[in-house]
Amino acid sequence: VAEARRLAAGAATLQDLAAAVAAFEGCSLRGMGATQSVFGRGDPNAQVLVIGEGPGADEDRTGQPFVGTAGKLLDRMLAAAGLTDKVFITNTVFWRPPGNRTPTPQEQAVCAPFVERTFALLQPKAVLLLGAASAKAVLQTEDGIMKLRGQWREWRLAEGGLSAPALPTLHPAFLLRQPQAKRQVWADLLALSARLDGAG
Ligand code: URA
Secondary structure, eight states, rough: HHHHHHHHHHSSSSHHHHHHHHHOOOOGGGTTOSOOOOOOOOOOOOOOEESSSSOOOOHHHSSSSSSHHHHHHHHHHHHHHOOGGGGGEEESSOOOOOOOOOOHHHHHHHHHHHHHHHHHHOOOSEEEEEEEHHHHHHTTOOOOHHHHOOOOEEEEEESTOEEEEEEEEOOHHHHOOOOHHHHHHHHHHHHHHHHHHHOO
């Protein structure tokens, strides 16, 4: 984690940070079959930082987050909420976990300095956390996603005093299996949108 912190701190832009992630050898997921790192996509001046769990097969192949089926659903929902041009999208880990399993808290902790540096460089007005593994890692809570979703929390960095309101919601991959839950995510996206309008 010290090496991740050092590399992350040296990055002055999101582009630098993507290169620092690609050069980082300290995440054990690298040796478990991931073919490349997957950092972020979107507007480097975005008002909203969206954090998923980890890359899947399509992301591993293309090097871009949320480009598979779940990503396409996410993009459609962001577009419907008028958020497409307002987001930068990343994950809690930057290499595909084997078999698309959930990243472990240990893997997430090793990658956390890069996620925190993304937050510090972007200084978003709000953060959207997709799914339990993302919400738990970022907010350092054991609460379940059904309790967390739709509730604003404060994400405050230990160093530097940076904070922003963070909204956990359900993961788009879950919505592919439980389409009726889209209604809850839609409510969360509207709340996020209203918050941005309120914040100017
Ligand atoms: N699911 C995630 O959590 N992240 C991705 O990038 C793709 C699918």
